[in-house]
Amino acid sequence: MAEAPNVTVYSTPTCPWCDRAKAYLAQQGVPFKDVDVSKDYNAAMEMVRLSGQQGVPVTVADGEVILGFDQARLAKIAAKYAGPKRPPLGIMAADAEEYLSRHPELAEKVPAGTKGVYVGKIRPQTVAERAGLQPGDILTSFAGKRIRSMAQLDQMVDTLKAGDQATARYLRDGADQSVILQF
The missing domain is CATH 2.30.42.10 (PDZ domain)
Incomplete structure (x- = not known):
């Protein structure tokens, strides 16, 4: 079984790339914490401290920072944190x-x-x-x-x-x- 996840997505409600990153993680079965930096100043400052960036999305998993919608790197997170995979019909x-x-x-x-x-x-x-x-x-x-x-x-x-x-x-x-x- 996958270990307890520690995945956070810093986002804003108007960011289409944020929506894509969150949808991708959800589709892959990865539990994550969604933090709206447009409403939480402290979270925004934490995101900047972690990433050095003011743009969203920023995804953080166990200290690894992913800027934007980087599907290849998000796939590595999914492989690590996704729940059990449904077996194929076949x-x-x-x-x-x-x-x-x-x-x-x-x-x-x-x-x-x-x-x-x-x-x-x-x-x-x-x-x-x-x-x-x-x-x-x-x-x-x-x-x-x-x-x-x-x-x-x-x-x-x-x-x-x-x-x-x-x-x-x-x-x-x-x-x-x-x-x-x-x-």
Whole structure:
């Protein structure tokens, strides 16, 4: 588990680069303290003392000072402080409707107009493999919502964290089945 973070972002509410730095850290799962230097004079002076700069954003992690939005250096902070990473779903797939239209021999085995995600391959040691999904399965719903495309499934999976569960419904050899996916 990552050690207790000591990450501070000195920012102002009108700074777009500040927003980018904070959004990047949040997206990477890095807890941080947001300090608005436009409202806190002492914090502004502390930022200048640490960085030698009056411009924002300034990100400080264990004494390391990052000026501006330096994604490469912020990524190093993220690698150190991010919480547990969600394991990958682990499928190589395509939109079912489009895939089946190009492979009529497979389309004969499923109900006409089937929408979802056609599973082509399963990567080893992933959520999909542990759940027993197989190549040829067609995912039709995820977390209680119908899925019509790989892009939609990707968006839904991206909302999950390590430890979350989601139920997936799928067609295998024309039969409707379900499985709980443990992330």
